[in-house]
Amino acid sequence: MWTLKEAGEVEFVVNGERKRPHVRAADTLLYTLRQELGLTGAKPGCENGDCGACTVIVDGAPQKSCLMLTAECRGHEVTTVEGLGGAPVQHAFLQEWGFQCGYCTSGFLMVAHALAQDSPNAGEDEMAEWLRSNICRCTGYEEIGEAVRSVLQHRAGHDEHLRVPPKA
Amino acid sequence: MRSHVIPFDFQYLQPTSLEEAIDAFARAEEDGLQPVYWAGGTEILTFGRTMELSCGAVVDLKEIPELRRHELRDGEIHLGAALTLAEVCERDLFPLLTKAAGRVADHTARYKITLGGDIAGRVPYREAALPFLLAESSRARLRSSMGERTVPFAEVFDGALRLERPDEVLVELTLDEDDARCPAFHRKETRLDWVDYPLLTLAGLRRGDEVRFAFSGLTAEPFRSGTMERALAGRGSPMERAERALEEVPGQVMDDIHGTAAYRRFVARTALEDLYSDLGE
Numbered sequence: 389m390w391t392l393k394e395a396g397e398v399e400f401v402v403n404g405e406r407k408r409p410h411v412r413a414a415d416t417l418l419y420t421l422r423q424e425l426g427l428t429g430a431k432p433g434c435e436n437g438d439c440g441a442c443t444v445i446v447d448g449a450p451q452k453s454c455l456m457l458t459a460e461c462r463g464h465e466v467t468t469v470e471g472l473g474g475a476p477v478q479h480a481f482l483q484e485w486g487f488q489c490g491y492c493t494s495g496f497l498m499v500a501h502a503l504a505q506d507s508p509n510a511g512e513d514e515m516a517e518w519l520r521s522n523i524c525r526c527t528g529y530e531e532i533g534e535a536v537r538s539v540l541q542h543r544a545g546h547d548e549h550l551r552v553p554p555k556a
Numbered sequence: 557m558r559s560h561v562i563p564f565d566f567q568y569l570q571p572t573s574l575e576e577a578i579d580a581f582a583r584a585e586e587d588g589l590q591p592v593y594w595a596g597g598t599e600i601l602t603f604g605r606t607m608e609l610s611c612g613a614v615v616d617l618k619e620i621p622e623l624r625r626h627e628l629r630d631g632e633i634h635l636g637a638a639l640t641l642a643e644v645c646e647r648d649l650f651p652l653l654t655k656a657a658g659r660v661a662d663h664t665a666r667y668k669i670t671l672g673g674d675i676a677g678r679v680p681y682r683e684a685a686l687p688f689l690l691a692e693s694s695r696a697r698l699r700s701s702m703g704e705r706t707v708p709f710a711e712v713f714d715g716a717l718r719l720e721r722p723d724e725v726l727v728e729l730t731l732d733e734d735d736a737r738c739p740a741f742h743r744k745e746t747r748l749d750w751v752d753y754p755l756l757t758l759a760g761l762r763r764g765d766e767v768r769f770a771f772s773g774l775t776a777e778p779f780r781s782g783t784m785e786r787a788l789a790g791r792g793s794p795m796e797r798a799e800r801a802l803e804e805v806p807g808q809v810m811d812d813i814h815g816t817a818a819y820r821r822f823v824a825r826t827a828l829e830d831l832y833s834d835l836g837e
Contacts (some may be wrong), residue, residue, distance in 0.1 A: 389569060389570060389571045389576050391567065391570070392568040394566070401711060413564055413567055414566055414604075416562070418823050419566035435561050435605065436605065437598060437602060437665055440664060443664060448665075449667045451667055452664055454601070455596075455597070455598050455601055456597075456668065459570075459616075460618075474684075518663050518664075518665050520750060521662040521663045521664065525641075
């Protein structure tokens with residue numbers, strides 16, 4: 389039985405690199421990413437699982453990092469917005485103006501990227517169901533939807549067009 | 557200055573067998589750590605953040621294979637308590653459960669919230685319990701330091717999961733494949749947003765000539781009432797049947813920020829009429 393007695397090292401992969409941060413057992417993944425690993429792309433919003441600003445991808449699935457202990461990540465693979473590395477969804481958000489203040493953007497990018505990986509043929513209903521997990525208080529939902537829609541259409545139709553060109 | 561979301565410390569214990577989990581829980585209790593079982597952990601984190609819950613140890617059940625069982629074998633469906641709601645929905649072995657679980661919280665959160673956590677948790681709606689209240693063959697398998705028991709689900713769930721001991725674990729839920737394939741009805745109404753706690757949720761199942769239904773959000777805890785089912789099966793128009801059924805609600809209809817009691821009754825009546833139209837005729 390693996391035990392973390394109040395504090396210690398937890399080993400997991402972040403953006404392709406093996407990390408061993410020293411954490412409290414009660415630390416959330418969000419806290420560790422930002423405070424111990426310097427990855428500030430995941431944003432603290434409600435810190436209650438409601439807003440989605442802190443969304444990351446763990447083993448291919450979107451997760452709200454405020455609702456996950458760092459200890460639970462032992463042996464797993466975490467991807468943050470810093471690890472997307474110019475993914476099509478990032479270009480699509482630029483092209484479609486999929487952000488206003490930008491605070492929620494990294495969370496939306498992670499959900500959209502996970503959706504594009506999991507269900508490249510997703511229709512409107514499925515897309516809406518995934519995106520409902522996140523909140524944009526600037527209410528820029530139309531543009532966010534357009535951005536995600538463009539990536540899904542590219543993925544479903546032509547794999548060679550995976551990279552959406554940036555707006556001229 | 558650093559702020560921690562969880563303002564207290566605890567030990568994190570990750571057993572790989574039920575025996576190890578129950579033993580770890582007992583030892584933590586002996587040490588005065590007030591342990592809690594952890595699966596998705598979402599409620600513990602959110603209640604812990606506001607100090608409505610504290611503990612000195614969490615026993616994470618996710619790595620225990622029996623709690624991750626997810627299969628149809630010899631006509632019986634096995635659903636481990638540590639399966640996430642997303643996993644339950646994707647596999648879709650029990651379509652009514654897919655509908656109920658698919659409306660709990662939001663899509664991302666369902667990758668973390670577990671079946672057992674939703675049913676055994678503190679948040680009173682426990683919407684994933686409704687399909688198991690309706691399926692005749694649904695059973696709960698539980699294990700504690702005093703041994704194992706497998707009982708009809710309705711015997712251990714009367715609005716909340718009634719455990720015999722603090723160290724008892726909900727291991728899995730089972731039901732017959734035939735029950736899972738019965739015609740079903742599900743409706744969740746919320747006050748405003750699609751993602752929210754229910755104003756009310758109504759789930760129904762028809763087995764032969766019998767129409768069963770269960771509510772969440774109408775009263776303080778989820779329930780199924782045979783008296784209400786008999787009233788709905790009586791004479792009259794669907795509206796008259798629904799109104800008679802609602803006269804038999806076992807408890808006080810909730811009156812809170814999500815909706816007044818009168819509004820809940822109105823929504824419940826229309827939902828029951830639709831359920832009767834779908835399943836009763």
